[in-house]
Amino acid sequence: MVVLFSFNAQKSLTVFKGFSLRWYEAFFHDNVLLGSLGMSLEVSLVAMAGSVVLGVALALGLVRNKGRLGTYAGLIMMVPLITPEIVTGVASLLLFKGLGITLNTGTVMIAEITFSISYVTVILRSRVAALNPEVEEAAMDLGATRWQALRLVTLPALLPAILASAVLIFALVFDDFVLAYFTTGVDPQPLAVRIYSAIRFGVEPTINAVGTLMLAGSITLIGLALAIPRLFGRRGGLDLISGE
Amino acid sequence: MTPTAATPAVSADTTDDTVPAVRLDHVSKEFNGSHAVRDLDLEIAPGEFFSLLGPSGCGKTTTLRMIGGFADPTEGAVLLSGEDVTALPPNRRNVNTVFQSYALFDHLSVADNIAFGLKRKGVPKPEIGERVGAMIDLVQLGGMAERKPRTLSGGQRQRVALARALVNRPAVLLLDEPLAALDLKLRRQMQVELKQIQREVGITFVFVTHDQDEALTMSDRVAVMNGGRVEQCGTPEDVYERPESRFVAAFMGTSNLVSGVYRDGAVQLEGGPALPVGPRPGVGEGSVVDLSIRPEKIWLSDFEPGMPVVNGVIRETVYSGPTTTYLIELAPGVTVAALEQNTARARMEDRWEGGETVELGYDPDHCLVLGH
Numbered sequence: 001m002v003v004l005f006s007f008n009a010q011k012s013l014t015v016f017k018g019f020s021l022r023w024y025e026a027f028f029h030d031n032v033l034l035g036s037l038g039m040s041l042e043v044s045l046v047a048m049a050g051s052v053v054l055g056v057a058l059a060l061g062l063v064r065n066k067g068r069l070g071t072y073a074g075l076i077m078m079v080p081l082i083t084p085e086i087v088t089g090v091a092s093l094l095l096f097k098g099l100g101i102t103l104n105t106g107t108v109m110i111a112e113i114t115f116s117i118s119y120v121t122v123i124l125r126s127r128v129a130a131l132n133p134e135v136e137e138a139a140m141d142l143g144a145t146r147w148q149a150l151r152l153v154t155l156p157a158l159l160p161a162i163l164a165s166a167v168l169i170f171a172l173v174f175d176d177f178v179l180a181y182f183t184t185g186v187d188p189q190p191l192a193v194r195i196y197s198a199i200r201f202g203v204e205p206t207i208n209a210v211g212t213l214m215l216a217g218s219i220t221l222i223g224l225a226l227a228i229p230r231l232f233g234r235r236g237g238l239d240l241i242s243g244e
Numbered sequence: 245m246t247p248t249a250a251t252p253a254v255s256a257d258t259t260d261d262t263v264p265a266v267r268l269d270h271v272s273k274e275f276n277g278s279h280a281v282r283d284l285d286l287e288i289a290p291g292e293f294f295s296l297l298g299p300s301g302c303g304k305t306t307t308l309r310m311i312g313g314f315a316d317p318t319e320g321a322v323l324l325s326g327e328d329v330t331a332l333p334p335n336r337r338n339v340n341t342v343f344q345s346y347a348l349f350d351h352l353s354v355a356d357n358i359a360f361g362l363k364r365k366g367v368p369k370p371e372i373g374e375r376v377g378a379m380i381d382l383v384q385l386g387g388m389a390e391r392k393p394r395t396l397s398g399g400q401r402q403r404v405a406l407a408r409a410l411v412n413r414p415a416v417l418l419l420d421e422p423l424a425a426l427d428l429k430l431r432r433q434m435q436v437e438l439k440q441i442q443r444e445v446g447i448t449f450v451f452v453t454h455d456q457d458e459a460l461t462m463s464d465r466v467a468v469m470n471g472g473r474v475e476q477c478g479t480p481e482d483v484y485e486r487p488e489s490r491f492v493a494a495f496m497g498t499s500n501l502v503s504g505v506y507r508d509g510a511v512q513l514e515g516g517p518a519l520p521v522g523p524r525p526g527v528g529e530g531s532v533v534d535l536s537i538r539p540e541k542i543w544l545s546d547f548e549p550g551m552p553v554v555n556g557v558i559r560e561t562v563y564s565g566p567t568t569t570y571l572i573e574l575a576p577g578v579t580v581a582a583l584e585q586n587t588a589r590a591r592m593e594d595r596w597e598g599g600e601t602v603e604l605g606y607d608p609d610h611c612l613v614l615g616h
C-alpha cells in the first residue's frame with residue numbers, strides 16, 4: 001500500500017488517482033527530511049565502522065582468550081542481544097543524562113555502536129573459531145610478524161563475514177527507531193524518528209515516498225548481505241542473519 | 245704442553261658442516277605441570293633427513309614446534325646452526341614448516357601462497373617470480389599457479405605447502421606428519437618424491453611421523469620417542485635390527501616376546517626348552533627376563549653352523565601372498581611367530597601344516613633380552 005500510494009498523483013491515502021513522482025520530488029525538496037536522511041546515513045556509517053572494528057577485535061579476543069575473563073566478557077556481550085531494545089534505550093538516555101551529556105548526533109552514534117557490537121561479535125565469533133590456528137602460525141613461520149599475519153591472512157579469511165555483518169549493521173541502524181528515539185537531540189533527528197513525529201500530525205504522502213525508498217534500500221542491503229558470501233564462494237555464515 | 249685452543253661452545257659459522265643444523269640442549273617442555281618433552285638432547289647434521297617417530301602424545305610434535313618457535317621450552321636451549329634461537333619468534337628463525345593441515349592461505353592463489361615468504365623478506369619482484377616458477381616445477385604443479393588452494397586435490401595441496409616452505413631456502417625444513425591426510429597409494433608416491441626433493445635441495449629435513457614404515461624408508465636417522473623422551477636414536481637399520489628397549493622393539497614392527505629365566509647364557513622357558521642367547525652383561529643370573537626376536541629372524545630350515553636350534557610344534561599357518569607366517573608353540577602357552585618368504589625357491593608343498601614338529605634356528609645377536 002505504502003509503495004503504491006507513494007506514486008499517487010493525489011494527496012489521498014485511500015484512492016489512487018494515477019501515477020506520479022510528485023511525492024518523491026516533494027521529499028527531495030524537504031530540507032528537514034533530507035537533513036534527517038543525511039543524519040541517518042551518517043549515524044549508520046559511523047556505527048557500522050565503529051561496531052565492525054570493535055566487534056571483530058572482540059570476537060578475536062574472545063575466541064583466543066579462553067580464560068575466565070573471556071568467558072565473562074562473552075556473557076556480557078550477549079546482554080544487549082537479549083535485553084529489550086526499549087530498556088537499552090532508556091538506559092542509554094539515563095546514562096547520558098546522568099553524565100550531563102547533551103543529546104545529539106554523537107550520542108545516537110555511541111548508543112548504536114554499543115548495541116551493534118554484539119551482532120558483529122556473534123557473527124564473527126563462530127567464523128574466528130572455525131579458523132585453523134595453523135594458518136596464522138604458517139604466516140609467522142614464513143616471516144610475517146603477528147600484526148602482518150593478522151592483516152594478511154586472518155582478516156582476509158574473515159572478510160566475507162566482516163562485509164556481511166557491516167551491511168547488516170548498516171541496515172539495522174538505519175532502520176532503528178527505539179534506540180534513536182531515546183538518544184537523539186532535537187535537531188536533526190534520524191529519519192525513523194522524524195517519520196514517527198510526522199505521522200503523529202497526520203500522514204503526508206511524502207512519508208510514503210520515504211518509506212518506499214527505505215524499503216528499497218533495505219531490500220538491496222539484505223540482498224547484498226546474502227550475496228557477499230556467495231561472491232566469495234563460501235557457504236554458511238549467514239544462517240545467523242537470515243532471520244533479519 | 246697441552247694445546248689450550250679453547251673451542252667456542254657456540255659457533256655462529258653456518259658453513260661449517262661439523263656444526264649441527266639443529267641442536268636441542270637438555271630441552272624440556274611442561275604443560276600444566278606434566279612433561280610433554282623431558283630433557284631432550286638431540287643433534288641433527290646439516291643435510292640430514294631426520295625423523296621423530298612415536299605414538300601420539302609422545303612429544304614429537306611439541307619437539308618440532310619448539311624448533312620452529314611455536315612453543316617455548318620450559319628448560320634448555322634450541323640451537324640452529326650453532327646459534328641460540330630459544331628466545332626468537334618463528335618469523336626470525338631460518339626454518340620453515342610444512343603443517344599437518346597444510347595451513348594454506350585460501351584467499352591467495354597457489355603462486356601467491358608460495359611467494360608469501362619471499363615477499364615478507366623483501367626479495368625483488370623478478371627474483372620472486374623466478375624462484376616461485378622454479379618451485380612450482382620442482383613440485384610438479386605446472387599450470388596450477390593461478391588456481392585457488394580450495395580447488396586442488398589433497399596431494400596437490402600438500403605440494404603447495406611443501407613449495408611454500410622450500411622456496412625460502414631455509415636451513416631446516418620441519419614437516420609435521422605431512423602425509424597423514426593422504427590415502428595410502430598417494431602416500432607411498434609422496435614418500436619417494438619427498439626423499440628425492442630432499443636430496444635435490446640438500447636441506448635438512450626434520451620429519452615427524454607415527455608411521456614406522458614411513459620413518460624407515462625415508463630417514464637417514466630416526467629418533468624413536470615415547471613419553472617425552474628419546475628411547476633410541478640411530479639409522480633405520482639400528483632402531484629396527486637392534487632395538488635397545490622393549491618399547492622400540494614393540495613399536496618398530498612386530499616382535500615376539502617370550503618370558504623366561506636367564507641362566508648360563510640362555511633363557512629357560514617354563515616347561516620348554518632353554519633358548520641360548522649368549523652372555524648378557526647386566527642381566528642377573530636367575531632373573532626373570534623377556535626375550536624379543538622378530539618373526540623374520542627365525543629360521544625354519546638351512547640352519548647355519550653353530551646356530552642354536554630348538555623344537556616347536558606348528559599351531560597355525562597363515563598364508564599372505566609373498567610371505568607365510570607360522571605360529572609355533574615352544575612350550576605350553578608360549579607361541580612365537582616365524583615369517584618365511586615365499587620366494588621362487590620355496591615350494592608350496594614344502595609348507596608345514598598344523599601339528600607338525602619343526603626345528604627353529606636363530607642368531608643370538610638378533611635376540612633382545614630385557615630384564616623386568
